Amino acid sequence: xxxxxxxxxxxxxxxxxxxxxxxxxxxxxxxxxxxxxxxxxxxxxxxxxxxxxxxxxxxxxxxxxxxxxxxxxxxxxxxxxxxxxxxxxxxxxxxxxxxxxxxxxxxxxxxxxxx
Amino acid sequence: xxxxxxxxxxxxxxxxxxxxxxxxxxxxxxxxxxxxxxxxxxxxxxxxxxxxxxxxxxxxxxxxxxxxxxxxxxxxxxxxxxxxxxxxxxxxxxxxxxxxxxxxxxxxxxxxxx
Numbered sequence: 312x313x314x315x316x317x318x319x320x321x322x323x324x325x326x327x328x329x330x331x332x333x334x335x336x337x338x339x340x341x342x343x344x345x346x347x348x349x350x351x352x353x354x355x356x357x358x359x360x361x362x363x364x365x366x367x368x369x370x371x372x373x374x375x376x377x378x379x380x381x382x383x384x385x386x387x388x389x390x391x392x393x394x395x396x397x398x399x400x401x402x403x404x405x406x407x408x409x410x411x412x413x414x415x416x417x418x419x420x421x422x423x424x425x426x
Numbered sequence: 427x428x429x430x431x432x433x434x435x436x437x438x439x440x441x442x443x444x445x446x447x448x449x450x451x452x453x454x455x456x457x458x459x460x461x462x463x464x465x466x467x468x469x470x471x472x473x474x475x476x477x478x479x480x481x482x483x484x485x486x487x488x489x490x491x492x493x494x495x496x497x498x499x500x501x502x503x504x505x506x507x508x509x510x511x512x513x514x515x516x517x518x519x520x521x522x523x524x525x526x527x528x529x530x531x532x533x534x535x536x537x538x539x540x
Contacts, residue, residue, distance in 0.1 A: 343526060354430075354531040355519075357528045357530065407526075412474055413459065413474055413484075414461075416461075416469040418468045
């Protein structure tokens with residue numbers, strides 16, 4: 312069975328500071344990893360994904376994430392946080408090699424960027 | 427390009443009633459998924475269609491839930507009869523055929539069972 316852990320329910324960061332939202336995963340086979348963001352009263356928006364290749368992936372709105380196979384982690388990062396980045400962030404994993412396209416999500420991390 | 431749409435946006439029903447949720451995926455997307463998030467918990471997978479066929483329905487909680495995707499276009503998710511624990515936000519997502527593609531999510535339907 313696949314699983315995702317987001318150890319922090321909430322992350323607070325000052326505007327202009329770097330931010331990190333943590334994610335670790337467990338899956339059989341090679342993982343496909345995703346980050347989604349949810350703004351209030353909106354659906355999930357795709358930010359970025361890791362499928363294969365370069366461990367550092369870049370996505371929308373200046374976000375990036377680093378895949379670390381040995382630590383089974385896929386932390387989301389941004390060099391300089393904006394107040395508009397405040398939202399709920401979800402990490403997700405799928406394992407198509409095991410025949411499953413379904414996404415397994417973490418419980419979400421609420422990011423608050425303080426002006 | 428239009429995104430994934432869901433109807434209704436909100437539904438409030440009484441225990442024992444029936445509710446039908448609708449999802450219109452992005453045109454041309456073979457894969458369609460249903461997920462659910464109950465209060466304070468993770469978003470959970472319900473099922474996966476490839477065109478009109480159910481590829482994976484391992485997440486469906488019980489036989490009160492029935493999903494269809496006639497013609498391989500839009501999908502419906504019926505809950506009959508609804509129970510209190512069915513309350514939550516139901517998300518639909520779609521993606522192109524290949525496994526490496528990200529899923530595009532709709533805004534969700536918030537279901538409240540009283």
